[in-house]
Amino acid sequence: MTRTREIPVVQAILSANEQVAEENRRTLARHQVFAVNVMASPGAGKTSLILATARHLPANVRLGVVEGDVASRIDAETIAAAGIPVVQVNTGGACHLDAPMIRSALTHLPLETVDLLFVENVGNLICPAEFALGTHLNVVVASVPEGHDKPYKYPGVFTRSHAVVLNKADMIDVFAFDLDAFRRGVAMVNPHAPVFVLSCKTDMGVPEWVRWLLAQKEAVHPSTTP
Ligand SMILES: Nc1nc2c(ncn2[C@@H]2O[C@H](COP(=O)(O)OP(=O)(O)O)[C@@H](O)[C@H]2O)c(=O)[nH]1
Numbered sequence: 001m002t003r004t005r006e007i008p009v010v011q012a013i014l015s016a017n018e019q020v021a022e023e024n025r026r027t028l029a030r031h032q033v034f035a036v037n038v039m040a041s042p043g044a045g046k047t048s049l050i051l052a053t054a055r056h057l058p059a060n061v062r063l064g065v066v067e068g069d070v071a072s073r074i075d076a077e078t079i080a081a082a083g084i085p086v087v088q089v090n091t092g093g094a095c096h097l098d099a100p101m102i103r104s105a106l107t108h109l110p111l112e113t114v115d116l117l118f119v120e121n122v123g124n125l126i127c128p129a130e131f132a133l134g135t136h137l138n139v140v141v142a143s144v145p146e147g148h149d150k151p152y153k154y155p156g157v158f159t160r161s162h163a164v165v166l167n168k169a170d171m172i173d174v175f176a177f178d179l180d181a182f183r184r185g186v187a188m189v190n191p192h193a194p195v196f197v198l199s200c201k202t203d204m205g206v207p208e209w210v211r212w213l214l215a216q217k218e219a220v221h222p223s224t225t226p
C-alpha cells in the first residue's frame with residue numbers, strides 16, 4: 001500500500017526536472033550556446049579540464065561556466081581569475097545539479113556572448129547522471145589515481161556519457177594504471193564513447209579532446225565568426 005503511493009511521487013519529481021531541462025534546452029538554443037555537463041568524482045580534474053580546454057580554444061569560441069558545488073566559491077573564483085564568465089551554484093547539500101538550478105544560473109550569465117558553456121557538476125559518480133540539465137553533452141572525467149576499475153564499479157555515469165576523459169595521464173606509471181582494463185570497462189558499458197587520455201598538467205592529449213569537442217559544437221551550432 002505504502003509502495004504504490006510512493007511511486008507516483010518519484011515519477012512526478014523526475015518529470016518536473018525533465019520539463020525544466022527542456023526549457024533550458026530552448027534557452028540555450030535561442031542564444032546558440034552549446035552546453036556540456038562535466039561529471040566526475042571530487043578531485044578528478046573537472047575544473048582543470050575546463051581551464052585546459054580554455055587554453056586550447058580558438059579565440060572565436062567564447063566560454064562560460066556554471067560551477068556546481070555543495071558549498072564554497074573556490075572553483076568559481078578560479079574560473080573567474082582566468083577571465084571566464086562564471087556562476088557558482090551551491091546545492092546546500094544536494095549531491096548533484098538539477099535542471100531548475102541550471103535555469104536559475106543561466107539568468108546570471110551573458111548568454112549572448114557565450115558559445116560554449118561548461119557545467120561542472122557536483123563531485124559524485126552516481127547521482128549527477130540521473131538528472132537531465134538540458135545540456136547537449138554529458139562527459140565523465142575519470143582520473144588515474146582513482147584506479148582503472150571505475151567504469152566497472154560506476155557503470156551508470158559511463159553509460160550516460162557521450163565521451164570519457166581519463167585525466168592525470170602523467171601519473172599512469174606512478175599508479176601502475178592498467179589503461180587496457182580501463183578501456184575494456186568503458187567499451188563494455190558504452191562501446192561508442194570516445195576515450196580521451198590526457199593530462200591537464202602537461203596538456204598532453206588536450207588538443208585531441210578540444211578538436212572532438214569543437215566538432216560536436218559545430219554540428220549543433222556552427223561558428224558564424226572566423
Ligand atoms: N598530476 C596531475 N594532477 C592534476 C591533473 N589535473 C588536475 N590535477 C590536480 O588534481 C587536483 C584536483 O583538480 P580539480 O580540477 O580541482 O578537480 P575537480 O574537483 O574535479 O574540479 C588539483 O590539485 C589539480 O592540480 C593532471 O592532469 N595531472
Ligand SMILES: [Mg+2]
Nearest residue numbers: 046047075120
Ligand atoms: Mg572543481
